[in-house]
Amino acid sequence: GESVGLHLPTLSVQEGDNSIINCAYSNSASDYFIWYKQESGKGPQFIIDIRSNMDKRQGQRVTVLLNKTVKHLSLQIAATQPGDSAVYFCAENTPSGGSYIPTFGRGTSLIVHP
Amino acid sequence: DSGVTQTPKHLITATGQRVTLRCSPRSGDLSVYWYQQSLDQGLQFLIQYYNGEERAKGNILERFSAQQFPDLHSELNLSSLELGDSALYFCASSAGLAGMSSYNEQFFGPGTRLTVL
Numbered sequence: 001g002e003s004v005g006l007h008l009p010t011l012s013v014q015e016g017d018n019s020i021i022n023c024a025y026s027n028s029a030s031d032y033f034i035w036y037k038q039e040s041g042k043g044p045q046f047i048i049d050i051r052s053n054m055d056k057r058q059g060q061r062v063t064v065l066l067n068k069t070v071k072h073l074s075l076q077i078a079a080t081q082p083g084d085s086a087v088y089f090c091a092e093n094t095p096s097g098g099s100y101i102p103t104f105g106r107g108t109s110l111i112v113h114p
Numbered sequence: 115d116s117g118v119t120q121t122p123k124h125l126i127t128a129t130g131q132r133v134t135l136r137c138s139p140r141s142g143d144l145s146v147y148w149y150q151q152s153l154d155q156g157l158q159f160l161i162q163y164y165n166g167e168e169r170a171k172g173n174i175l176e177r178f179s180a181q182q183f184p185d186l187h188s189e190l191n192l193s194s195l196e197l198g199d200s201a202l203y204f205c206a207s208s209a210g211l212a213g214m215s216s217y218n219e220q221f222f223g224p225g226t227r228l229t230v231l
Contacts, residue, residue: 043116043204043222044157089157099170099211104157 008087010109019077019112023090023105026071030092032100035064035075038107039086047075047088077110085112117141118223120205126229132193135226139186139207145169146188147208147220148180152201163188164211195230202227 013019025033031052036044050057050064050073057064063076073090087107093100117140127133139146148160150173159172163182174180177195182188192199206220 043118043206043225045116045222046219049219096170099162099164101170101172102159104159106156 008107008109010111012111012113013080015080015082015112015114017080019080019084019110021075021077021088021108021110023073023075023108024071025073025090025092025103025105027092027094027103028068028071030094030103032093033064033066033073034091034093034102035062035073036089036091036104037084037086038089044089080110080112082112082114085110116221116223118205118207118221120203120223120226122226123224124227124229126231127195128231129195129197131195131230132191133195133228135190135192135203135205135228137188137190137205137207137223139188139205140221143207143209143221144186145208145211145218145220146182146186147206148174148188148190149204149206149222150201151204151225152198155201157204160190169211192228197230200228200230 034049035047038044048059048064061078065074087109089107090105091102093102119138121136144165147162151157160174161180162170166182177193180190202225204225206222208218208220210218
């Protein structure tokens, strides 16, 4: 596969550990946030989203936390598995004319060791 | 497989040339989005169409244009190509407008890798 980015922050964990990936966003007008997973050679894949009227949302093995005061998002992955190895992006979405303009973070490379 | 198809998978061309990238959204999806992913700029939103009309515009250069046809497929046209246009270009589709609910989750295609020599 191909690398989607060099010199990305890297989080290296052992299988079974919990992983926390952080993201800072910049626009206080952003009111919708998404975490994506991108495996080598593939397009991004939606993981979980959260609206600005919430501070926590849980999915299957994943939890997103939103702190609007400091413009910070985190993605928590429970019991991390080798299949979770990928680059993870956050996206802030800013309302624009009935739709949204997404802005993506640089991404964090998660490496899960068996 | 997301259900979004993109052609071609790879494209190699020369500076100054023009290329067209094609995207077929998932069956029933009305929104199409185009993104550029490069090593130095990361993933950037270019433009969104909903049911044939432009709905949101991001960091799309004037040399680039897009359209969505009545059958909902979309094309991204890149002209006067420069070395810096070399990147992965992704198309995504969603049922409706972005961000309204998880019903409008975006599904990404496999991408077209453009190399400008």
